[in-house]
Amino acid sequence: MPSVIVLDTLSQEGLDLLDAAPGITYEVRTGLKGDDLRNALAEFDGAICRSGVKITPESLEGNRKLKAIVRAGVGTDNINSAAATRAGVVVMNTPAGNTLSTAEHAVTLMLALSRNVAPAYQGLIEGRWDRAKYMGAQVAGKTLGVVGLGRIGLAVVKRAQALEMRVLGYDPFMSKEKAKELGIEWYEKVDDMLPHVDYLSVHTPLTEETRNLIDIPQLDRLKPGVRLINAARGGIYNEAALVEGLKSGKIGGVALDVYAEEPCTNSPLFGMPGVLCTPHLGASTEEAQTQVAVEAVQLLTDFLSTGQIKNAVNIASLDAKMLEQLRGYLDVAFRLGKLAAGLIPSGLKACKLTYRGEIAGRDTKVLTAAFSAGLLQGAMADDVNLVNASLLLEERGIKLSSEARTDMGAFRSAMSFEIEGADGQKHKATGTVFGQSMPRLVSLDGYRLEAYLDGCLLVFTHKDVPGIIGGVGMAFGEHSVNIGQMAVGRAGDVPGGEAVGILNLDCEPPVAALEAVRKLAAISSAKVIHLPSAGELPAWLQG
Ligand SMILES: NC(=O)C1=CN([C@@H]2O[C@H](COP(=O)(O)OP(=O)(O)OC[C@H]3O[C@@H](n4cnc5c(N)ncnc54)[C@H](O)[C@@H]3O)[C@@H](O)[C@H]2O)C=CC1
Numbered sequence: 360m361p362s363v364i365v366l367d368t369l370s371q372e373g374l375d376l377l378d379a380a381p382g383i384t385y386e387v388r389t390g391l392k393g394d395d396l397r398n399a400l401a402e403f404d405g406a407i408c409r410s411g412v413k414i415t416p417e418s419l420e421g422n423r424k425l426k427a428i429v430r431a432g433v434g435t436d437n438i439n440s441a442a443a444t445r446a447g448v449v450v451m452n453t454p455a456g457n458t459l460s461t462a463e464h465a466v467t468l469m470l471a472l473s474r475n476v477a478p479a480y481q482g483l484i485e486g487r488w489d490r491a492k493y494m495g496a497q498v499a500g501k502t503l504g505v506v507g508l509g510r511i512g513l514a515v516v517k518r519a520q521a522l523e524m525r526v527l528g529y530d531p532f533m534s535k536e537k538a539k540e541l542g543i544e545w546y547e548k549v550d551d552m553l554p555h556v557d558y559l560s561v562h563t564p565l566t567e568e569t570r571n572l573i574d575i576p577q578l579d580r581l582k583p584g585v586r587l588i589n590a591a592r593g594g595i596y597n598e599a600a601l602v603e604g605l606k607s608g609k610i611g612g613v614a615l616d617v618y619a620e621e622p623c624t625n626s627p628l629f630g631m632p633g634v635l636c637t638p639h640l641g642a643s644t645e646e647a648q649t650q651v652a653v654e655a656v657q658l659l660t661d662f663l664s665t666g667q668i669k670n671a672v673n674i675a676s677l678d679a680k681m682l683e684q685l686r687g688y689l690d691v692a693f694r695l696g697k698l699a700a701g702l703i704p705s706g707l708k709a710c711k712l713t714y715r716g717e718i719a720g721r722d723t724k725v726l727t728a729a730f731s732a733g734l735l736q737g738a739m740a741d742d743v744n745l746v747n748a749s750l751l752l753e754e755r756g757i758k759l760s761s762e763a764r765t766d767m768g769a770f771r772s773a774m775s776f777e778i779e780g781a782d783g784q785k786h787k788a789t790g791t792v793f794g795q796s797m798p799r800l801v802s803l804d805g806y807r808l809e810a811y812l813d814g815c816l817l818v819f820t821h822k823d824v825p826g827i828i829g830g831v832g833m834a835f836g837e838h839s840v841n842i843g844q845m846a847v848g849r850a851g852d853v854p855g856g857e858a859v860g861i862l863n864l865d866c867e868p869p870v871a872a873l874e875a876v877r878k879l880a881a882i883s884s885a886k887v888i889h890l891p892s893a894g895e896l897p898a899w900l901q902g
């Protein structure tokens with residue numbers, strides 16, 4: 360029964376959904392870090408968090424159980440995504456649930472800063488009626504610069520326009536035309552926009568480009584008295600530069616919801632005149648928390664029960680419909696990967712995949728990941744799945760390329776591999792699905808055949824002469840090895856040349872049986888390759 364750990368406070372509606380999820384158990388354990396967090400994560404199949412917990416590479420060390428982490432919110436920067444990918448853990452988020460609340464918070468900060476709401480109230484608490492001291496600024500008619508015109512940035516733009524502000528904007532992924540349509544004066548560079556704004560609000564992730572977007576050199580470009588707001592991520596404004604700008608009078612006000620280090624209870628900014636700070640409250644409304652919690656629980660329970668992947672930040676999405684359509688081919692891809700690993704068990708150098716027919720029009724990336732998972736599973740101590748397979752291959756320097764051809768070959772859909780070992784050994788094979796879910800091998804090393812892609816295979820090459828099947832059957836019969844299925848293939852239509860054979864054995868053949876087969880005069884090679892048994896799906900494909 361899949362189990363879930365809730366690592367941060369989650370709204371009751373989310374917990375109620377977890378309670379109602381059939382076949383899923385959960386525990387709420389908040390405030391975990393270090394070893395406690397690592398040990399706890401190792402006990403569960405899925406985790407839900409907000410921004411409180413920090414999931415580091417150490418938190419995931421040795422974890423063999425966890426399959427998914429869902430962030431109830433937007434920013435997944437508290438989850439080390441690279442470590443999660445390497446551990447084969449899907450990371451998902453709920454990007455839209457807190458957009459409006461966060462935009463409202465940014466606007467609240469802008470208005471409260473302009474009207475000195477916090478210090479004026481503090482004055483009253485302290486018994487002062489300071490009307491002159493807290494003269495404010497009206498926002499109507501002023502200019503707001505917005506950096507980051509995504510979900511929250513655009514919601515802020517709308518609200519600012521309703522307040523009759525002029526809005527300038529910068530976002531490398533927003534065209535000038537689209538900005539114009541939205542009533543935003545578009546800038547090509549953020550630095551060019553700075554001298555024109557009375558207010559600046561940032562709504563981007565923290566990246567190498569956005570870190571220290573406002574630093575000491577930018578202070579000179581700002582309009583004197585500018586008010587700066589950050590309800591996105593700490594570090595976008597350099598906090599030391601903010602202190603400097605406030606002291607010099609260049610900056611008229613600073614409102615922050617987020618900090619370079621969180622939690623942050625001690626900052627030189629706290630208490631400075633013209634500063635208004637909140638403890639990361641952008642998404643802290645009942646509405647936003649209900650929405651992100653419900654979405655997060657749905658994402659996780661869908662994933663754990665059906666394998667559906669939505670809003671993932673470290674793997675392509677795989678919705679229920681696509682999963683259903685691709686399940687047969689994901690299975691074939693995984694089995695072909697295992698077959699390839701059996702044909703060249705060590706020293707694989709390069710691999711090329713070709714998708715042909717209808718399947719070529721689908722998400723072949725996920726099929727490639729499934730093939731890679733098959734290729735590596737068994738060789739790796741780590742669990743290999745759709746999330747980490749491509750990364751693990753890349754780390755091992757194995758070159759994998761793929762081609763998709765929508766023209767139909769002999770089958771409605773087929774996928775092929777060509778592999779090459781370090782010793783120059785080459786193999787190729789093609790697989791397809793018969794019906795909905797019967798994986799079949801339809802060619803091997805250029806020989807056409809029709810073999811079951813399951814269980815214990817004996818793959819042998821031989822001369823296409825009478826008596827081969829009888830000889831192999833006798834050798835196995837003497838060792839009580841039953842042959843479940845059998846397929847042979849020759850390159851052309853004329854007998855007497857080279858051929859391949861594949862037997863599906865009902866049990867692992869003893870060494871002596873294999874030796875006996877290899878000794879048969881017409882047999883040139885024979886090897887056993889293990890594939891999942893018929894109908895057996897890898898854990899990540901079950902559901
Ligand atoms: N304070 C809080 O409680 C909350 C904070 N956030 C944070 O707000 C930020 C924005 O969230 P959303 O709008 O939902 O994300 P989004 O992904 O919809 O928008 C981000 C935008 O930033 C733009 N961008 C990226 N690099 C940029 C750069 N160098 N310069 C200018 N623009 C750039 C992107 O093109 C995108 O349009 C995120 O950092 C998120 O973590 C989100 C929710 C709550």
Ligand SMILES: O=C(O)CCC(=O)C(=O)O
Nearest residue numbers: 409410432433434642643
């Ligand atoms: O969970 C929270 O309250 C933080 C929200 C946030 O920062 C985000 O969604 O990126």
